[in-house]
Amino acid sequence: MDGLDIQIVALIVAAAAFLVVLELVRRRRLVERYALLLLLAGAGLLVLAVWRDLLEIIADGIGVEDPVNAIFILAFAVVAGLLLHFSVANSRLSDETKILAQEVARLDRELRTLRGGTADGNGAQPADEGAETLAELREGPAASAREAASERPPSSPEAPTE
Amino acid sequence: VLRHPFNLGIGGAVQSGYKYALAHDYDVAVQVDGDGQHKPEYLETMLDELHTRGVADMVTGSRFLEDPGYKVPLGRRLGNMIFGAVTSAIVRQRITDPTSGMRMTNRRGIELFARDYPHDYPEVEAILMLHAHRLRLHEVPVRMNARGFGRSSIDYPRSAFYMAKVLLAIFVGLFRRRPTPLDAPRSEAEESAVAPGAASAGAKGS
Numbered sequence: 001m002d003g004l005d006i007q008i009v010a011l012i013v014a015a016a017a018f019l020v021v022l023e024l025v026r027r028r029r030l031v032e033r034y035a036l037l038l039l040l041a042g043a044g045l046l047v048l049a050v051w052r053d054l055l056e057i058i059a060d061g062i063g064v065e066d067p068v069n070a071i072f073i074l075a076f077a078v079v080a081g082l083l084l085h086f087s088v089a090n091s092r093l094s095d096e097t098k099i100l101a102q103e104v105a106r107l108d109r110e111l112r113t114l115r116g117g118t119a120d121g122n123g124a125q126p127a128d129e130g131a132e133t134l135a136e137l138r139e140g141p142a143a144s145a146r147e148a149a150s151e152r153p154p155s156s157p158e159a160p161t162e
Numbered sequence: 163v164l165r166h167p168f169n170l171g172i173g174g175a176v177q178s179g180y181k182y183a184l185a186h187d188y189d190v191a192v193q194v195d196g197d198g199q200h201k202p203e204y205l206e207t208m209l210d211e212l213h214t215r216g217v218a219d220m221v222t223g224s225r226f227l228e229d230p231g232y233k234v235p236l237g238r239r240l241g242n243m244i245f246g247a248v249t250s251a252i253v254r255q256r257i258t259d260p261t262s263g264m265r266m267t268n269r270r271g272i273e274l275f276a277r278d279y280p281h282d283y284p285e286v287e288a289i290l291m292l293h294a295h296r297l298r299l300h301e302v303p304v305r306m307n308a309r310g311f312g313r314s315s316i317d318y319p320r321s322a323f324y325m326a327k328v329l330l331a332i333f334v335g336l337f338r339r340r341p342t343p344l345d346a347p348r349s350e351a352e353e354s355a356v357a358p359g360a361a362s363a364g365a366k367g368s
Contacts, residue, residue: 025334031281032327032334039330099167 010049017042041078177279184276191272193265197309200264204304208266211300218300220271220292223264231305245286248332253293258301260286270297286328290335
């Protein structure tokens with residue numbers, strides 16, 4: 001009955017993983033997008049735990065003699081795939097952060113110039129001036145580092161005035 | 163037009179509009195698609211419902227109360243029916259078009275959405291957020307155009323993700339006691355974080 005024990009353990013682990021992911025989403029620590037990815041991986045694990053013959057079929061299919069090795073190969077492939085995905089997401093994020101910081105720096109400089117100070121040494125405060133001043137600037141040279149290739153074209157039709 | 167330095171996704175872009183509206187003390191904010199799907203002539207009616215009659219905190223233009231005005235693709239119709247059934251059950255009010263992006267909110271709605279707005283496909287969750295904060299919803303029938311130009315962001319593989327994501331968000335949302343941390347201290351920084359960006363949310367005070 002060793003096999004059954006392992007099956008039960010696998011079930012419990014998968015269920016626990018599910019609950020942890022859902023709880024993280026509930027606490028808003030994890031965005032749904034990534035939660036779905038992890039839940040999908042968890043579901044795969046669950047299927048393999050319940051349907052043991054599937055593992056044998058897969059092992060046969062990829063020409064691995066021992067089903068245990070097959071599961072290691074599979075798990076490794078999935079983890080490697082996830083890692084790659086997160087690395088790509090991470091690269092995009094750091095790129096976006098850089099662009100943001102550059103935009104803030106530009107706005108800060110333009111703001112200080114507008115305020116009539118000499119652009120250098122006029123207080124080292126970063127732009128913490130609030131929306132009004134940013135709004136003054138938004139008509140200015142909008143030399144965005146990278147235009148958002150928005151699928152929804154920017155436009156702002158206005159409500160009728162009363 | 164608010165310009166973002168990179169694509170924030172629809173949720174982030176729309177929220178920029180609401181943050182801007184809040185920072186500039188707007189009484190009413192309108193959300194319309196930038197692709198010509200929504201006809202501006204309905205805005206007057208919506209404003210009427212919102213302000214003059216005061217029957218709701220958010221008025222949505224619904225395609226499915228009457229003739230939608232264009233041929234809604236079958237998949238779209240089906241997804242809408244599923245979300246409609248789920249949201250209607252949760253908010254205990256018939257919601258015919260939970261995915262409609264044509265919306266008008268008053269000050270309370272602006273305050274809520276400026277504080278918190280869902281990510282990827284926000285429309286359905288936004289309705290549930292309003293309900294959780296006891297804001298009232300109302301739908302008015304509108305006709306829409308088939309999209310004027312551009313392609314939908316929701317192609318076939320993404321529609322599966324769309325369904326899964328929104329259903330997951332709805333499900334998890336049911337277990338949140340307070341869906342939005344509204345009591346969090348209002349930080350000045352947060353409110354003035356109105357960055358330049360492109361929002362499909364046009365807003366106008368009245």
